[in-house]
Amino acid sequence: MGLFVLAMKLTALKPGKSGIIKDFxxxxxxxxxxxxxxxxxxxxxxxxxxxxxxxxxxxxxxxQLSIRKAExxxxxVEEVPxxx
Amino acid sequence: MKVALVGNPNTGKSxxxxxxxxxxxxxxxxxxxTVDKKTGTxxxxxxxxxxxxxxxxCYSLYPKSKDEAIVLEVLTNSNxxxxxxxxxxxxxxxxxxxxxxxxxxxxxxxxxxxxxLNMTDAAxxxxxxxxxxxxxxxxxxxxxxxxxxxxxxxxxxxxAIVDAPKIALQQESIAVSTLAPQLxxxxxxxxxxxxxxxxxxxxxxxxxxxxxxxxxxxHIESLEQANAFQPQPAQTKExxxxxxxxxxxxxxxxxxxxKVISDTPSGKIDRILTHKVWGFVSFLAILLLIFQAIFAWxxxxxxxxxxxxxxxDEVGRQLVPAGLLADLLFDGILAGLGGxxxxxxxxxxxxxxIAILEDTGYMARITFLMDKIMRKxxxxxxxxxxxxxxxxxxxxxxxxxxxxxxxxxRIITIMVTPLISCAARLPVYTLLISLxxxxxxxxxxxxxxxxxxxxxxxxxxxxxxxxxxxxxxxIKTKERSYFILELPVYRMPRWKNVGLxxxxxxxxxxxxxxxVIIAMSIVLWVLATxxxxxxxxxxxxxxxxxxxxxxxxEEELQIMESSEKLENSYVGVLGKFIExxxxxxxxxxxxxxxLITSFAAREVFxxxxxxxxxxxxxxxxTSSIREKMSxxxxxxxxxxxxxxxxxxxxMIFYAFAMQCMSTVAVVYRETKSWKWxxxxxxxxxxxxxxxxxxxxxxxx
Numbered sequence: 001m002g003l004f005v006l007a008m009k010l011t012a013l014k015p016g017k018s019g020i021i022k023d024f025x026x027x028x029x030x031x032x033x034x035x036x037x038x039x040x041x042x043x044x045x046x047x048x049x050x051x052x053x054x055x056x057x058x059x060x061x062x063x064q065l066s067i068r069k070a071e072x073x074x075x076x077v078e079e080v081p082x083x084x
Numbered sequence: 085m086k087v088a089l090v091g092n093p094n095t096g097k098s099x100x101x102x103x104x105x106x107x108x109x110x111x112x113x114x115x116x117x118t119v120d121k122k123t124g125t126x127x128x129x130x131x132x133x134x135x136x137x138x139x140x141x142c143y144s145l146y147p148k149s150k151d152e153a154i155v156l157e158v159l160t161n162s163n164x165x166x167x168x169x170x171x172x173x174x175x176x177x178x179x180x181x182x183x184x185x186x187x188x189x190x191x192x193x194x195x196x197x198x199x200x201l202n203m204t205d206a207a208x209x210x211x212x213x214x215x216x217x218x219x220x221x222x223x224x225x226x227x228x229x230x231x232x233x234x235x236x237x238x239x240x241x242x243x244a245i246v247d248a249p250k251i252a253l254q255q256e257s258i259a260v261s262t263l264a265p266q267l268x269x270x271x272x273x274x275x276x277x278x279x280x281x282x283x284x285x286x287x288x289x290x291x292x293x294x295x296x297x298x299x300x301x302x303h304i305e306s307l308e309q310a311n312a313f314q315p316q317p318a319q320t321k322e323x324x325x326x327x328x329x330x331x332x333x334x335x336x337x338x339x340x341x342x343k344v345i346s347d348t349p350s351g352k353i354d355r356i357l358t359h360k361v362w363g364f365v366s367f368l369a370i371l372l373l374i375f376q377a378i379f380a381w382x383x384x385x386x387x388x389x390x391x392x393x394x395x396x397d398e399v400g401r402q403l404v405p406a407g408l409l410a411d412l413l414f415d416g417i418l419a420g421l422g423g424x425x426x427x428x429x430x431x432x433x434x435x436x437x438i439a440i441l442e443d444t445g446y447m448a449r450i451t452f453l454m455d456k457i458m459r460k461x462x463x464x465x466x467x468x469x470x471x472x473x474x475x476x477x478x479x480x481x482x483x484x485x486x487x488x489x490x491x492x493x494r495i496i497t498i499m500v501t502p503l504i505s506c507a508a509r510l511p512v513y514t515l516l517i518s519l520x521x522x523x524x525x526x527x528x529x530x531x532x533x534x535x536x537x538x539x540x541x542x543x544x545x546x547x548x549x550x551x552x553x554x555x556x557x558x559i560k561t562k563e564r565s566y567f568i569l570e571l572p573v574y575r576m577p578r579w580k581n582v583g584l585x586x587x588x589x590x591x592x593x594x595x596x597x598x599x600v601i602i603a604m605s606i607v608l609w610v611l612a613t614x615x616x617x618x619x620x621x622x623x624x625x626x627x628x629x630x631x632x633x634x635x636x637x638e639e640e641l642q643i644m645e646s647s648e649k650l651e652n653s654y655v656g657v658l659g660k661f662i663e664x665x666x667x668x669x670x671x672x673x674x675x676x677x678x679l680i681t682s683f684a685a686r687e688v689f690x691x692x693x694x695x696x697x698x699x700x701x702x703x704x705x706t707s708s709i710r711e712k713m714s715x716x717x718x719x720x721x722x723x724x725x726x727x728x729x730x731x732x733x734x735m736i737f738y739a740f741a742m743q744c745m746s747t748v749a750v751v752y753r754e755t756k757s758w759k760w761x762x763x764x765x766x767x768x769x770x771x772x773x774x775x776x777x778x779x780x781x782x783x784x
Contacts, residue, residue: 016346027316032568034323035144037182047345051360052456055465057571059345061181064354064571066452066465071566 010046010058010075018045019077026074033075037061044077085134086166087126087245090155090190091174092183093141094445094572096202098122099581100174100232101138104242121166129239130246137166143182145189145285146319150486153292159193160282161295170248171197172241177207177214177229178573180338184330185323187223188257192281196252197225198244204229205236206573211341218337224255233578258325260284263318267311274307275300284322288315350445350573357446363453370446374437375538376531378510382429389429390708393422408613415698416609417602419709420691425594427511427687432586434507435476439585443577447472448569455567461549462556463500464493465567471497471548474504475541476589478747482754490565496555498754499764500548502747505541505739508686512738513540515690519714520731544739547771604681604688608655608695615653623648650696669737669773670730670780672718682743689738729783733776741772 007022021042024030037060038044047057047064055068091097101109105124122138142152145159158166173190175183180201191197201207201214220227226244230237260280261268264287271283275296290296290304307313345351356362397414404410441447447469455465463471466488473481481501488494505513514537521536614620626632627645636644650656651673658680659673666676678692690709697712716725742748742765751761 027320029566031146031316031319031323032148032566034320034327035146035185036568036570037185037327039324039327045345047351048354048358050358050452050456051363052453054456055452055567057354057358057452059343061179062343062345063179063182063573064345064350066448066455066567066569066571068455068567071568 007076007078010044010072010077011069013046013079015046015048018043018080020080021075022078023076024074025076029071029074036065038075043080086137086168087134087170087172088137088139088168089172089174090139091141092143092186094570095174095176095183096232097141097174098138099578100202101136102581102584103232103235103238104136128242128246137168144186146288148489156285156289157293157295160285168195170245171195172200173197174200174202177201177204178210178212180334181330185326188326188329191254191257192260194252194279196248196250197254198248199223199225199227200241201227201229202232205231205234213339215337222333222337224253257329263322264311264313267307267313270307271304274303287313288319353574357449358452367450367453376534378430378433382433385429386426389426393418412609416605416695419694419698420605421598421602424511424687424691428590430510431507432590435589436582436586438473438476439582440577443581445572445574448571451569452571461553462496463552464488464490464565467493467497470501471504474501474506476507478502478506479750482750492559492561493565495559496552498751499555500552502742502768503544503548503551503740505544509738511687511690513537513735515710516731516735518710519726520728540735540739547740600685605691605695608681608692611654612650612696613653619652620649623652669776670733672725675734686738686743729780732783733780736779737772737776740768740775742768
């Protein structure tokens with residue numbers, strides 16, 4: 001039995017959890033996100049949601065970025081399994 | 085020699101600019117566009133004097149906004165007057181990975197470059213160990229660790245400028261030509277470009293570069309089609325290749341532990357300042373503090389300035405013989421100028437607070453808190469920055485709306501920003517509030533006048549929100565709005581920067597506004613002193629007739645004569661002409677004159693009032709404009725003119741009306757058409773009239 005890791009939208013993570021970026025579903029947006037350091041293979045952490053439920057704050061490459069949920073949903077990640 | 089500073093936003097680039105140039109800086113415009121161009125001079129250790137240009141902050145050479153586009157324009161066009169001989173890329177040492185993306189792009193332009201690693205003090209604290217020599221060797225450029233905030237190693241950086249090679253020696257970070265080999269060589273040949281990367285950037289950006297001729301731009305377009313160039317995949321490939329290079333570089337030259345943001349001091353502060361409840365509570369508390377400060381802290385210096393002008397008037401009148409010249413100097417210019425300069429402390433405090441909000445990183449959090457609400461009414465979280473800036477002045481704020489990438493969001497922001505009460509309304513509000521609102525405390529804590537002022541600001545903001553919502557329904561677009569924003573690390577405000585900003589803003593205010601006000605005051609004084617000759621003669625005859633001289637003593641006669649003369653002067657005639665239109669709002673003809681002159685700029689209101697009341701009561705030279713207005717009585721009924729109803733109706737009018745030529749001009753420049761400034765002028769003035777009418781009729 002192998003260990004399965006599910007690919008999911010970034011917004012499917014719970015705040016506080018991290019994932020590894022695998023893919024983007026929106027080419028236009030992906031270019032802008034990549035410039036800001038959101039690259040495939042990078043670890044991204046869902047830090048928190050704004051008080052009104054949108055946008056969200058994520059941390060990537062050692063700094064914090066704010067993006068809307070709709071934009072975060074175009075980022076496909078694999079959840080980093082918690083350390084035992 | 086020209087040296088340009090280039091870097092990401094929030095890297096301390098401006099602080100470095102300030103420490104290099106000190107007070108030897110000036111703010112101008114890039115020709116043809118309204119992006120602020122900050123230049124200054126700096127003396128090098130070898131005695132040479134160089135020109136330093138602070139370019140707008142950007143994340144890459146692929147501009148997402150108009151401000152960022154200027155960086156590309158200046159750096160790729162060797163004929164641009166600001167084109168540098170040397171570039172200093174300022175990078176945040178605590179956030180190297182993202183910062184170096186811009187560095188590798190800039191390096192590929194093949195202009196000599198120095199990498200300044202800023203915030204090395206913070207990097208040491210975070211135990212980020214950077215092998216400077218290794219990095220320098222790998223990049224083929226001088227790498228200078230500095231801390232602009234603590235003024236560390238600035239001399240070292242200056243020496244590096246002296247030592248900088250005249251030709252670009254940097255290593256290639258990526259093989260640019262492989263990204264689109266044929267296209268790059270054709271563009272290089274046909275447009276006479278030397279560098280591969282410049283040619284590639286032209287392929288991507290030629291539509292946005294003003295220095296290319298239409299023929300050149302079309303030619304590049306056809307070359308792109310002939311080579312089946314696909315910009316998006318090409319850019320993706322380039323960005324990934326650059327980050328690969330950077331990752332390898334950092335692996336060799338930098339040791340750091342992975343950072344857990346939520347454990348950093350900034351992360352902890354964010355837990356409170358972006359908290360569901362405390363986030364908004366602290367936001368409101370900060371706003372309240374600002375308004376209380378504007379009233380409470382400014383009171384003392386304002387008193388000093390008022391006294392100074394009263395003293396100047398008194399001394400001046402002893403020196404200058406009474407007559408027309410003295411009247412022009414004191415009733416015209418000094419009264420107008422004094423009425424406005426007294427507001428310097430309040431304007432300085434407001435600009436100071438805005439600088440602190442920007443500097444600490446809190447402004448980005450306001451954006452984060454507000455995006456959802458703002459989006460509901462057709463704006464964008466990023467609209468908050470222009471709107472808060474609108475508290476100071478709509479003109480730079482409308483320019484700041486360039487950072488909003490979506491066209492519709494940007495247009496709506498531009499359209500509603502002038503509704504936010506700017507510093508120019510502050511003199512109008514404070515003067516009128518001090519006339520009709522008692523200087524008492526509510527629950528022993530809140531100053532009533534401060535609350536009334538905050539109320540006026542809320543009215544303006546509410547107006548902006550309603551209008552934005554209406555425009556969201558009217559304006560149609562297919563473009564998608566998006567929101568990607570760095571939340572910078574919280575930092576202590578750099579007091580020197582805050583001080584410099586306050587100094588710059590007050591200087592601009594005094595110089596620009598001062599000119600308008602002196603000119604307006606002179607024109608007004610002339611128009612208020614002279615009138616149609618036959619009318620003026622009749623008045624003079626009337627008061628010299630025996631019937632009057634026997635009935636009244638000389639002083640009474642003089643007061644009656646000068647006020648009747650004012651009523652029949654050219655401005656009086658003008659004021660009376662529009663009086664029927666503004667009477668339902670509770671305004672008399674004197675206010676009418678102020679409304680007319682205010683179309684040049686709102687702050688002229690106070691100066692106009694000061695000039696008009698000085699002409700009306702020439703023998704009363706010492707009392708301030710506030711006292712003169714509170715003593716003003718209706719000539720027929722004898723009732724005070726500045727009642728609560730009139731004062732609030734007037735304030736509401738000033739809150740909503742478009743009375744600023746500079747704003748009209750900047751909206752025209754930013755939208756490149758007369759359509760938007762005219763719509764704005766019409767809707768704001770109409771809204772002001774109706775709202776004032778409502779307020780006066782309800783409070784009367």
